[in-house]
Amino acid sequence: MRKQELYDRVTAYFEEAMPVAETELHYDNPFQLLVAVVLSAQCTDKRVNQITPPLFHDFPIPEAMAATTPEVIYEYIRSVSYPNSKARHLVGLARMLVKDYNSQVPSDLDELIKLPGVGRKTANVIQAVVFEKAAMAVDTHVFRVSHRIGLVPSTCTTPYSVEKQLVRYFPEALIPKAHHWLILHGRYVCTARSPKCDACGLKLICRHYLNTHGHPRPERNTKSEPPHTNGTAHGKGEK
Numbered sequence: 001m002r003k004q005e006l007y008d009r010v011t012a013y014f015e016e017a018m019p020v021a022e023t024e025l026h027y028d029n030p031f032q033l034l035v036a037v038v039l040s041a042q043c044t045d046k047r048v049n050q051i052t053p054p055l056f057h058d059f060p061i062p063e064a065m066a067a068t069t070p071e072v073i074y075e076y077i078r079s080v081s082y083p084n085s086k087a088r089h090l091v092g093l094a095r096m097l098v099k100d101y102n103s104q105v106p107s108d109l110d111e112l113i114k115l116p117g118v119g120r121k122t123a124n125v126i127q128a129v130v131f132e133k134a135a136m137a138v139d140t141h142v143f144r145v146s147h148r149i150g151l152v153p154s155t156c157t158t159p160y161s162v163e164k165q166l167v168r169y170f171p172e173a174l175i176p177k178a179h180h181w182l183i184l185h186g187r188y189v190c191t192a193r194s195p196k197c198d199a200c201g202l203k204l205i206c207r208h209y210l211n212t213h214g215h216p217r218p219e220r221n222t223k224s225e226p227p228h229t230n231g232t233a234h235g236k237g238e239k
């Protein structure tokens with residue numbers, strides 16, 4: 001199967017099985033999403049959603065967080081991973097937003113990655129979710145699922161190389177959604193330790209499944225079994 005055909009079939013499957021695909025992080029404005037994404041590094045969205053309500057109540061906008069200290073923020077976020085460094089990053093990025101960006105979250109990758117604690121993955125999430133740009137954030141789920149399905153060759157050993165492949169072959173307008181498709185599929189179906197292949201509607205075109213089960217690759221009709229997720233921001237389970 002040609003690579004573009006594989007992408008077309010994967011896209012068709014997810015469009016039917018997961019028409020709604022959104023971030024599971026809770027937020028009310030772009031600044032809060034940026035804070036939540038920074039907090040979610042090496043941590044679950046579920047944990048982040050547990051601690052952000054009081055944080056966002058007391059520090060809803062950059063000006064409020066810029067005016068406090070990392071020691072104060074630490075007390076709100078102490079149950080997430082790496083709370084010391086994340087507290088420093090959050091206060092630092094809030095101060096930079098106020099000082100250099102008129103308290104607005106920038107839309108450009110080059111500007112976003114200047115903010116403390118913001119790397120390429122976080123910047124791509126902000127670009128895609130807030131600004132609906134064709135940016136693909138590659139986290140552990142996207143990386144794993146892309147390899148298993150066969151969307152990327154095994155020679156793609158870095159998140160950046162996977163990102164480049166996915167952006168090249170998914171339709172541009174669907175790239176922000178494709179990011180969530182792959183994350184949600186990885187969280188609830190194609191899980192790290194024991195993928196639920198028997199319940200997966202992609203199995204007849206999935207490289208990992210075909211390699212491990214020896215089934216022939218059919219030419220059409222891979223959309224019969226939707227994944228076991230509603231594809232919305234209210235799921236549960238591993239990050």
Ligand code: SF4
Nearest residue numbers: 190195197200203206
């Ligand atoms: S068939 Fe299995 S390995 Fe392939 S995408 Fe589905 S759950 Fe993942």
